Amino acid sequence: MSANPPSLRPDLVSAKLQKNLRDGQPTIGMVSLGCPKALVDSERILTRLRAEGYGVSPDYSGADAVIVNTCGFLDSAKAESLEAIGEALNENGKVIVTGCLGANPEYISGAHPSVLAVTGPINMSRFWTQFIRRYRQNLILLSICCLPPISA
Numbered sequence: 001m002s003a004n005p006p007s008l009r010p011d012l013v014s015a016k017l018q019k020n021l022r023d024g025q026p027t028i029g030m031v032s033l034g035c036p037k038a039l040v041d042s043e044r045i046l047t048r049l050r051a052e053g054y055g056v057s058p059d060y061s062g063a064d065a066v067i068v069n070t071c072g073f074l075d076s077a078k079a080e081s082l083e084a085i086g087e088a089l090n091e092n093g094k095v096i097v098t099g100c101l102g103a104n105p106e107y108i109s110g111a112h113p114s115v116l117a118v119t120g121p122i123n124m125s126r127f128w129t130q131f132i133r134r135y136r137q138n139l140i141l142l143s144i145c146c147l148p149p150i151s152a
Contacts, residue, residue: 029060029063030045034071038099038100045067065116066094066096068098070097072100081099096119
């Protein structure tokens, strides 16, 4: 049996994102930390944002904002989340935090008072309501999530 060539290995191939954005099209950056549920949540967020007309940026500088999906399960995960939030703030400046660490917004705002919002591990419909009302423009969402969703 032969090994997959590097072009087919997901751990070696970089993501290819569409570069043909419309003039004025808003773009989002995403950092996803934590468990497999967090990854699924991040994929759902990105899918919805693309359906709403957002482009996805592969880097901080090309994004109007960044979403950080965080993990708050272990102390090491909390530290990694705070580091990712700080990096996104330093590189872009416009960050929204979601995910499990967001269940403790004071912990995040104590370390990073300039985040635009902290949504916590909420259900998707509640997240979209907040997003559409407050942060439809210039959003970067970092999402780290380890807990089950909270029902409405």
